Amino acid sequence: MEHYLSPLEYLYRWEAEIPDKVYLREPVNDRYHELTWKETGQEVRKMAGYLKSLNLPEKSRIAILSKNCAHWVITDLAIMMAGHIAVPLYPNLTADTLGQIITHSESELIFVGKLDNYEDMKAGISGDLPCISFPFYPREEHLQWNNLVSEVKPVTENLVMDPNDTATIIYTSGTTGMPKGVMHRFYNFAFVSHWFLQKDGLNMRPGERFFSYLPLCHIAEKILVQMGSLSVGGVISFAESLNTFSRNMQDAELTVFLAVPRIWTKFEQAILAKIPLKKLRFYLSVPVLSGIIKRKISKNLGLQHARHIFTGAAPIPPTLLEFFARLDIHIQEAYAMTENCCYSHVNRKDNIKIGTVGQPFPPCEVQISKDGEILIKHEAIMTGYFKEPGITAETFTEDGFLRTGDEGSIDEEGFLKITGRVKDLFKSSKGKYIAPAPIELILLENDDFDQVCVVGNGIPQPIALAVLTPDKARKSEAELSDSLNKTLKSVNQRLDHHEMLAKLVILREEWNIENGLLTPTLKVKRKMIDQKYSSHYESWSEKEGGKVTWV
16 A cells, blocks of 8 residues: 555644644634644644543544534544544534434534534534534533643644544435445545645645635545645635625635535626626627626636636536636536545546536546446545445445446546436336436526426426526516426427426425435435425326416
8 A cells, every 4th residue: 555645644744844834714703813834733732632631432433513614624633633533514414413423423522613503403412422612613511622722731743543544434415315424544535635636636736725615524625625735735714604705715815616516506696696698798709808807707706816616516507617618717527425535537627528527537447337327446435334334335346346326428538427316217107217417407507496306206207396596586477487488398309208397396495404405515305305295296297277387
């Protein structure tokens, strides 16, 4: 096994080489609090010292419940340094799911930091589980970070963990049911940092600037932002709140940026709210105006210094990528998953093929099974699901390839196209199998839709459930009727007969995390959609009065 630098080894390197350079920038009450590499290292070493003083069982699980902030990163590194295993949790979990994960992971301790709705979540934390509050977000009933580290003996040696030891257990966001705990070794993060972030992947530069707002407990944010900054001695800036998001993003002067498709949709809506599409197209057609408009939009978004701009975690409509490409904002669509440590495919910025998720990173092996499933193999695949040997075994082929659960095809240049989920296929009452994901992508080309889900198990033809964007939802049915009917007609013209949508059902209730219809990463939970609405599918499908139904 080749040796690559681990997260802690990167920390030791920058402590020694650039101790006085700023690493973490956190805005609190509109004022940035900055920590240098030396100060970050001191905080990590002090908290690691405290954790060691507790004499917990070796390799204990320790949970982190917080939105992104400086002490999230510090805590993760301190848990590693103390010889324990981090269990990062989404900061918007329901109390029930939070309790399930804490119990399943057998966590001995939990850090509680920056949260929007802790009062609704805390019922999921057992009363006898020790809780430690982050600085800036103290809770009186918890142990206080600053008090704990004020007199503790910090760890002074540069401890290096066994590469095969488990570094973290990342619980999946639960699109298919109860979250599963994905176990990753220190070696996995070291491997990905070497190949993806430095060598043959992104070739990140020293001092890259990152803006962290997507949950750090998500594998993509953890790899790109946390491991990216550690591997190149970069800077992480955080967002304070939704209200300050735009200003914080501009302040970061970021060079690397990741957003999920819903964020890109909201950016597009914000641009078009200021410059209607017809006017924007005219401006872009005039050479002098075009450059001015592109620079202004890029600056307003905070992307004027960005070298790498990514999207991932869910399918994105090609029309959205084309919209930003016309503004010289070239978004690199990527594809990976928690189980393969976010190491799979990406569109390189100098070789983007819209409609695909790019080419594989070396030395990643990719196969398409006889059933069309994408199979991935490399050295940073998970060791398994925590306490789930049966499910783990089912997730791998006999020759060690990870079953992704995604369907796809590879073109002659090695670009991968995702065509759906293996388990998302449903069968109509006519006995025809239907893949919903490609149909949903076509529907999402219409900017009126915020969320869509194609369903139809057991009815003659599929139907599409849709939630409108907030500005469209304020309009009347009469105002939107023509547009929606034209969309449905246009979509059906592009589908095979058995795939054609019998109805477009417009739902007034938003799908969100709170009502259980979206995962913490804003992906639609198909199982929950079916549970909530399936009893209506037949009546909606047969309802008279046109192809568009409002519910």
